[in-house]
Amino acid sequence: MSEIINGKEVARALRESLAARVVELDKKYGRTPNLVVILVGDDPGSVSYVTGKAKAATEIGIRNTTIRRPDTITQDELLELIAELNADDDVDGILVQLPLPKHINEHYVIQAIAPEKDVDAFHPNNVGHMWLREPMLIPCTPKGIIKLLKESGTELSGKEVVVVGRSNIVGQPVAKLLLNENATVTVAHSRTANLGEVTRRADVLVVAIGKERFITADMIKPGAVVIDVGVNRDSRTGKLCGDVDFEEAQHVASKITPVPGGVGPMTIACLMENTVECFENRVNKR
Ligand code: GUN
Numbered sequence: 001m002s003e004i005i006n007g008k009e010v011a012r013a014l015r016e017s018l019a020a021r022v023v024e025l026d027k028k029y030g031r032t033p034n035l036v037v038i039l040v041g042d043d044p045g046s047v048s049y050v051t052g053k054a055k056a057a058t059e060i061g062i063r064n065t066t067i068r069r070p071d072t073i074t075q076d077e078l079l080e081l082i083a084e085l086n087a088d089d090d091v092d093g094i095l096v097q098l099p100l101p102k103h104i105n106e107h108y109v110i111q112a113i114a115p116e117k118d119v120d121a122f123h124p125n126n127v128g129h130m131w132l133r134e135p136m137l138i139p140c141t142p143k144g145i146i147k148l149l150k151e152s153g154t155e156l157s158g159k160e161v162v163v164v165g166r167s168n169i170v171g172q173p174v175a176k177l178l179l180n181e182n183a184t185v186t187v188a189h190s191r192t193a194n195l196g197e198v199t200r201r202a203d204v205l206v207v208a209i210g211k212e213r214f215i216t217a218d219m220i221k222p223g224a225v226v227i228d229v230g231v232n233r234d235s236r237t238g239k240l241c242g243d244v245d246f247e248e249a250q251h252v253a254s255k256i257t258p259v260p261g262g263v264g265p266m267t268i269a270c271l272m273e274n275t276v277e278c279f280e281n282r283v284n285k286r
Pocket of ligand 1: 095096097098099120140141169
């Protein structure tokens with residue numbers, strides 16, 4: 001049986017250390033970090049994510065506001081709101097929950113956020129800095145995955161790592177961060193030929209494809225470390241499940257993240273860390 005990588009625990013420890021850091025920042029600057037989350041519409045998944053982010057922020061001592069707007073908001077109105085928050089010196093972090101309604105261009109919205117307040121690290125400036133290995137904000141889920149791998153004592157240098165999925169939010173940035181850790185990285189995706197052959201090469205397998213039970217036990221090298229980024233509804237039980245068939249995979253992998261309780265809590269904790277980093281970068285620039 002594999003060891004379960006407990007993301008909930010690692011995330012709790014990170015949140016505790018951030019809470020202590022916020023107390024120190026308050027003493028030093030007489031102000032705590034301030035995060036504003038914009039939620040457009042009422043998609044239940046997005047509402048649930050945003051609620052989780054607000055709860056974590058409050059527990060850490062990060063001031064936070066969720067601004068809700070109906071899905072009839074125009075792109076110009078949303079851009080106007082972001083411009084106001086950019087100009088507000090008391091706002092350290094801005095997050096626009098995705099996805100946005102179809103009539104709004106996500107790229108324009110992401111580019112409108114001031115890069116120094118971009119806690120998601122989705123702005124092209126931040127993406128560019130990350131790819132050039134310049135110290136900057138790192139997107140939350142990839143950052144959380146690297147922390148989990150390090151916490152679990154997984155060696156990355158010289159190892160074969162396969163990332164399944166090539167999204168801008170997870171697959172591509174995590175591949176780059178793993179390359180920075182001196183892993184030999186392959187990015188596979190839905191069109192990869194002989195996917196099982198590719199994934200079976202992996203000492204570390206990171207899966208972010210968004211399909212329930214997509215990775216079966218026969219696609220995993222015995223003893224591999226498996227990181228499951230998927231958040232899906234199990235069509236059999238209705239419960240949350242990942243992209244990996246956990247029941248089977250836990251008999252093959254040496255270490256594996258569960259869903260829920262693996263990568264998810266790390267994403268939120270890293271968002272909090274990014275908010276604190278944005279605050280520190282801003283006060284240090286003055
Ligand atoms: N929707 C799904 N994941 C994310 C994320 O990491 N950030 C934002 N802003 N929206 C999301």
